[in-house]
Amino acid sequence: MTRRIALSVLALITALLVLAVVPLGLLMTHHERTSFRQTAEATATAIASAAEEHLSDHHPTAAMLRLLDKSRQQNSCAAVYDTSGRTIAKASCGMPPSADITPQIKAVLTHPETRTVQSGDRLTVAVPIGETGHPVGVTVLSRSTGPLDGRLAAMWGGLAVIGGAGLVAAVLLSVGLARWVGRPLREVDAAAQRLGEGALDERAPVGRGPQEVRRLAATFNTMAGRTQALVHGHRAVVADVSHQLRTPLAALRLRLDLLSADAEADVAAELVGAQEEIARLSRLVDGLLAVARAENAVPRPVAVRLDQLIAERVAAWEPVAAEREVALVASCRAGLSAYAGDGDVEQVLDNLVANALDAVPAGGRVRIEGTTAQDTVRIRVADNGPGMTAEARESAFRRFGATSPGGAGLGLAIVHRLITANGGAVRLEDTPGGGLTAVLELPPVPREHGRNHGRGAAAGDRTT
CATH class of the missing domain: 3.30.565.10 (Histidine kinase-like ATPase, C-terminal domain)
Incomplete structure (x- = not known):
């Protein structure tokens, strides 16, 4: 029973931990990926705004170059392209091959809208420059997902540690609960076994375990006390009968022996018959006492x-x-x-x-x-x-x-x-x-x- 209680409590707590930790991990993972994508899109949009001032309004390139350099410091690679696909400016870092970017640039120019694509361990964001109906170029930002994957791995590792600590606590709790309930029951079972083997003074401890188990132990002790009193009473009756019957029979037999010594022949014959009946009665009493002892013995x-x-x-x-x-x-x-x-x-x-x-x-x-x-x-x-x-x-x-x-x-x-x-x-x-x-x-x-x-x-x- 102890094992079943421990396994049941452990299974329940494990299910609760899984239902709590896994959804939390999935929610945090979704939040981190969404935040990572939105940050990349916001950076690309800022660069596109600065590039529009240069291409459409002929402002200096300082603001655009500053944002490109800032994106490089944030472990991102960004570049600005005109409508023909020519590079206007870019950060000094490795960009994806042009063969991978060109289809994305054409798609943005054809349908001016922000496009975000993840390929392998890099997230690429393409943002149109200029008015929605007449873009003058495209800003492309490529950012490695390595830091994101590292944060997610650390997050899942932390959740795993929390889950493992919860399972350890669940094991300790379930084992402790099972022992708290099972140990008093085992003691009552052992006391019942010893009582059945003849230890009539055996009693079960009553101060351990749940209230129901304590009541069971108290009830068992009451039963054991009554059983002990009954058995001792029967044994006392057997002892009293042994003393009260054997002594008069022995005295009666002795008196008959004395009478037969001085009696006449016909009277002596009758006394011999009485002695035989007394002997038979003595054997009967001895047999009854033996049966009583056998029935009362455990x-x-x-x-x-x-x-x-x-x-x-x-x-x-x-x-x-x-x-x-x-x-x-x-x-x-x-x-x-x-x-x-x-x-x-x-x-x-x-x-x-x-x-x-x-x-x-x-x-x-x-x-x-x-x-x-x-x-x-x-x-x-x-x-x-x-x-x-x-x-x-x-x-x-x-x-x-x-x-x-x-x-x-x-x-x-x-x-x-x-x-x-x-x-x-x-x-x-x-x-x-x-x-x-x-x-x-x-x-x-x-x-x-x-x-x-x-x-x-x-x-x-x-x-x-």
Whole structure:
């Protein structure tokens, strides 16, 4: 926007300068040429008047010669001719060739009137001597247009300097105006981006730029303050719920444990069932708290090395998989990275691997793959368990949408929230040959982060 504002203002001022300077230059040029021609004609007419006194009234030639000499001092060449074309008097300077003057002399004698002709760099003026109907001669004055051209060049040069100074001033003015308007908008944009990345205390400066931009910054700050208050309020509610629910559940479970120790067999069986329900309720509370935290969290994306992360999660879950006699394997392209919140991908993989291990029977297999597809980083968690029906897959990412025995139905909701909050997508597919495959798509690392960002150094393909 800054560039567009600067170019628009610069174009407007340039147009104004052109419309002002060029017509002024043309007008001054016309005035100078007209003045130059009129001066030459006036000088030639004065010489013709003095020549008429000599030719018609037989006065001395002193006045005529004086004017001829004066014209020579003014960088002009003048001569007086009779009706036959004979030279009566002339200034001691170079005149145009007689072949160029003779036709002009004849034309003036035939039609007695002043004739002005410009040829090349000289202006020639021919004035009849005597009465209009019966001229007794012709005065011819030739003046170089070099001084005129020099003055015109200097004039146009001055106008060009003025125009150039105007353009420089226009550039400075347009750039200053564009920065005055654009810089506060860029600061508001940067503040909005940082707020979206999770910096809830971010605010935009309100004392810069036009009044409209200041109001925009003030409105943004009001919105940011309310957003911060809402998020902090939700987080406080989550913390209060965590404290208020977990503590009574733990106390109730402890009391049931104490009662079951001294209870009779039939009562003890009932207490065991109550303990199982309390344990299920505890898992449900933990799941709800995890969902609430995921929904209230605003991820700050960083470059995540998926090859190393997948290897770490496989190593962490291998003891559980070995205990359940399930093969847990993984393969990932070396150096594969994605752009996601710190810790989000780990939590997603933990939920998916836990669900897969719960679904796969002994002797089954769970596989994690990391690949790229066009401009997307893709992770697949596939198992060969019983899978899901199409109806179950459609509701799997809703809270309590797909519950497994002993589960709360919140794991996939957490997965969906974390992936979509990072600008990705998640879906469930059938595994070829039977089973369920969770497909995660994450944005790649932006180019400006460079190759050295991410989680550690490059590693080779790993298969566990």
